[in-house]
Structure formats: structure tokens, C-alpha cells
């Protein structure tokens with residue numbers, strides 16, 4: 001590990017809290033694909049992939065988005081980096097509305113081209129993202145030619161070689177002249193990382209960027225990502241199915257973990273709080289499913305849920321979306337959606353969207369739902 005990241009404390013203290021990207025009450029709906037016959041008889045159904053999310057991404061942030069498949073992580077990540085247009089709500093980059101910049105609406109202070117350069121993505125499968133018929137050098141030169149057209153060919157190559165060298169592809173001239181199939185999975189991922197870094201971005205979205213790698217390479221790659229994040233002062237949004245990777249990245253970087261369920265962020269905060277002492281019943285389920293995070297895992301035979309079925313995002317449950325599966329749900333959860341709190345999108349805070357976090361909520365006087373143990377936990381148990 002480089003001495004650029006000696007301690008979580010110094011990293012946190014050095015952090016410049018200027019907001020780079022801000023989402024305000026953002027929702028993204030998709031039309032659900034239907035078969036031909038269904039489409040003749042039924043109205044189009046809308047999937048609520050992201051449902052009313054507000055969050056700030058400051059400079060030098062490491063944020064991990066975690067949740068089950070289909071909960072909206074990728075859609076939210078793409079909305080953060082300005083490639084997915086929200087159905088409602090606003091996305092701003094350094095105060096500029098991203099979609100007004102794209103559409104040329106109003107007084108555009110930051111052109112959309114600059115925003116695209118500043119917000120980059122690394123895909124889960126770098127092999128698929130690289131053109132198989134192009135040498136690494138050609139693939140890496142393309143975005144520089146497009147976005148930094150004033151750069152001379154010599155400077156372009158010097159920058160590419162320096163970055164290939166920095167990510168450990170040595171000698172860089174030799175790697176630059178290979179085709180993607182002549183690289184290992186880990187090397188392809190490094191090329192994808194170089195391509196993102198070439199633009200000097202403010203934010204990189206890494207969508208399951210290490211999950212396709214062998215376990216032995218995963219930690220090495222995560223360490224490299226964190227070193228580069230610190231060196232280039234770039235914020236990283238990591239999308240992960242697994243809490244272990246999210247914990248590794250965010251604990252080392254002094255970052256945040258956001259747990260998503262059916263399009264919503266249900267809990268967000270520092271990993272020590274969210275992963276080791278979760279407040280939301282759904283976060284407890286994810287923690288239970290990660291044996292190395294939950295010492296009681298071995299003794300429990302069943303997951304702490306009433307139902308293992310994930311509801312349809314076309315028609316999420318009323319009130320708290322999690323009430324149909326929650327082992328602590330009461331009547332109040334079926335009607336009133338819990339708030340995550342105004343502070344939730346901001347760094348340093350730990351918030352959960354659960355009525356149990358409010359000791360005065362009517363939840364405590366309402367009846368447990370079928371299958372919920374009446375004395376599950378006393379009032380205020382979830383408070384810090």
C-alpha cells in the first residue's frame with residue numbers, strides 16, 4: 001500500500017468537501033419490456049428503478065452502492081455520472097444542471113462536453129468495453145483525440161504511456177501495442193482504468209469493477225484503485241453486490257456505504273456504522289448474508305426476513321418498501337414511507353429509513369404484522 005493512503009484519519013481530514021455531483025429527489029422509471037401479445041392487451045408498465053434519491057458526491061469521496069440484483073445500483077450510478085437521464089428530480093455537476101447543459105436549456109455555465117469528461121465509468125467486463133480489433137494505444141488515443149483535440153500526438157502518447165506505467169503495465173510501449181485478447185482480465189481492467197483516468201475525471205463510476213477478477217487479483221486491484229483515487233483526487237462510486245468488497249474499499253478510504261432496496265437508499269453512512277452496526281432491518285439481512293461480517297451467522301439457520309421473495313419494482317409495496325419481508329414490520333410500516341432524513345445525502349452522517357429509528361413514532365404503538373414477533377425489540381433499540 002502506498003504511503004499516499006497512510007491512514008483513514010488523514011484521508012478524512014484532508015478531504016475537501018466541495019460537492020461535485022448532487023442529486024435531488026431523483027427518480028428513474030423504465031418501461032417494462034412486454035411480449036408482443038401482452039403489449040396488445042396491457043398498458044405499458046413502469047419499473048421504478050430509482051425512487052426519490054437525494055445524495056451529494058463531494059471531492060475525494062469513496063462511495064459504495066450495495067444491494068441485491070435489480071435494486072437500481074447501476075441505474076443510480078449512471079444517473080450520478082450523467083449518462084442516465086432522470087425521469088424526475090435534478091442532477092447537478094458543480095452547480096450546473098447536467099441535463100440543461102446537455103439540452104442547451106437556459107444559461108449553461110459548464111458545457112456538457114466538460115461534464116462528460118469529468119464523470120467517467122469503468123465497466124464490469126472491460127473485455128467487452130474494449131474494441132477487440134483495436135490495439136490498446138488506439139483505444140486509449142480515441143477519447144483524448146475527441147475531448148483534448150489540442151493535445152499533440154507526442155503528448156498524447158506520453159500521457160498514455162505514463163498512465164500504463166502507473167497501473168503496473170510495464171514496459172508501457174509493449175502493452176500499448178497489444179490487442180485486448182493479448183491481455184489478461186486484470187490487465188484489461190487496468191486499461192479501462194487508464195482510459196477513465198486519461199480525462200482527469202472528478203468522479204469514476206466503477207460498476208462491479210473487481211467482481212470478474214480472480215479472488216487473488218481482487219484485493220490487489222482494489223488497492224490500486226484506492227491509490228489512484230488518492231493520487232488523482234478523484235471520487236469513486238463503487239457498485240458492489242458484496243458487502244466484503246464495499247467494506248474493504250470504504251474502510252480504507254474513509255468513505256461511505258449506501259444500501260439500496262427497490263430503488264431507494266435505505267441506509268447510508270460510514271462502513272463501521274452501516275456494516276458493523278446496521279440500523280435498517282434490510283442492512284441486517286445483507287450483513288447476515290456475509291459470513292465474515294456477522295459472527296452470529298454460523299448459529300442462525302434462517303435469514304432475518306419473513307419472506308425471501310423480492311417484490312416487483314413495477315409495483316413496490318406501499319409505505320416502507322421492505323415491510324413485506326421485514327421481521328420487525330408493524331401496521332404503521334404498511335402506510336407510511338420512512339424518511340431517510342435531510343442529512344442523509346451528506347458525508348459523515350449515518351441515517352436509516354426505518355420508523356424504528358424514531359422512538360416517538362406511531363410504529364411503536366401499532367400492531368405487528370402477521371409473522372412478526374410481538375416483542376421483537378423494545379422501543380428505541382435501534383437508536384445509536
Ligand SMILES: Nc1ncnc2c1ncn2[C@@H]1O[C@H](COP(=O)(O)OP(=O)(O)OP(=O)(O)O)[C@@H](O)[C@H]1O
Nearest residue numbers: 030031047049068069070071072073074075076313
Ligand atoms: N434500460 C432498461 N429498460 C427497462 N428496465 C430496466 C432498464 N435498465 C434497468 N432496468 C430495470 O430497472 C431495475 C434496476 O436495474 P439496475 O440494473 O439498475 O439494478 P442493479 O441493482 O444494478 O442490478 P444488477 O446488480 O443485477 O446489475 C431492474 O428491475 C431492471 O430490470
